[in-house]
Amino acid sequence: MAPSDLHPPLGGSRLSVAPMMDWTDRHCRAFHRVLAPKALLYTEMVHAQAVIHGDRERLLGFDPAEHPVALQLGGSDPALLAEASRIGAGWGYDEINLNVGCPSDRVQAGRFGACLMREPTLVAECIAAMQAAVSVPVTVKCRLGVDEQEDYEVFLAFVDTVAATGCRRFIVHARKAWLQGLSPKENREIPPLRYDWVYRLKRERPDLVVSLNGGLRETDDLRAQLARVDGVMIGRAAYHEPYRLHEYAVAFDGEPRRPRAALLRAWFPYVERQLAAGVALKHLSRHVLGLFHARPGGRAFRQILSEGAAKPGAGIALLERALAATEASPEAA
Incomplete structure (x- = not known):
């Protein structure tokens, strides 16, 4: 047993x-x-x-x-x-x-x-x-x-x-x-x-x-x-x-394996609720910086979020831009 x-x-x-x-x-x-x-x-x-x-x-x-x-x-x-x-x-x-x-x-x-x-x-x-x-x-x-x-x-x-x-x-x-x-x-x-x-x-x-x-x-x-x-x-x-x-x-x-991008997007509804409540994106995005650790585009993903999340109006579009950087990375091709 x-x-x-x-x-x-x-x-x-x-x-x-x-x-x-x-x-x-x-x-x-x-x-x-x-x-x-x-x-x-x-x-x-x-x-x-x-x-x-x-x-x-x-x-x-x-x-x-x-x-x-x-x-x-x-x-x-x-x-x-x-x-x-x-x-x-x-x-x-x-x-x-x-x-x-x-x-x-x-x-x-x-x-x-x-x-x-x-x-x-x-x-x-x-x-x-x-x-x-x-x-x-x-x-x-x-x-x-x-x-x-x-x-x-x-x-x-x-x-x-x-x-x-x-x-x-x-x-x-x-x-x-x-x-x-x-x-x-x-x-x-x-x-x-x-x-x-x-x-x-x-x-x-x-x-x-x-x-x-x-x-x-x-x-x-x-x-x-x-x-x-x-x-x-x-x-x-x-x-x-x-x-x-x-x-x-x-x-x-026994959870089904999901791609990193799909997991991040599954978190977006929570992010949207928090943004609507006045929470700055930087307080949320800091927890996902390592999602693409040692993966193609991981450095660009972190850089985009680290530099942009503190700016006024930062939101889901910035997260999508960071995801796009992982897909556009030369290593990902």
């Missing part, structure tokens, strides 16, 4: 797209939904305090086409996280996720993110409060540990403490984080990947839903991981080369 046979994921897909600050906004997610109709999408991390006191339409608003979509929260106060979860569920999110993996200095200063790997009891209190506030699934995205933590048993104890609340789904970035001395970018690259820890967790705790995140790129690699865990979460590969996300959906969700 495959791992996913025990736990059908939201949307029916074993794929999810990672929450990425400044990247996975609502416009990005709307485009990713075209590429992968069943994948579970995540918001950027939003602090619980911002959800409670901030501009909720800006922070939480999303298009109905994005479902299934999860809200990722940051924080470490159980009462505030419970209230933010209640608000998020009220906005229609399909899952509420707690960030226990971000290593940035700002996050550490606020006592949330990866530093909470050292406080499993507090994380369990937060998850229990969040679960009591909502009826949708509450999940955790975590690391293998932080700094001096080098023992699998410490990681397992963290998971067990949190799972005792009834939390069933853990998305594990298969690296630990160095909270001092490494930037967030370096923390995505320098600490070694330890997929074996995630495999072992799934093997020893088969009742948990375990998704693997970190370093995943090639379709064959994803296929190998899905034989051992319940799901895979893709981050920067899906963003910088978005057609890869479509290829994953073709390989694992």
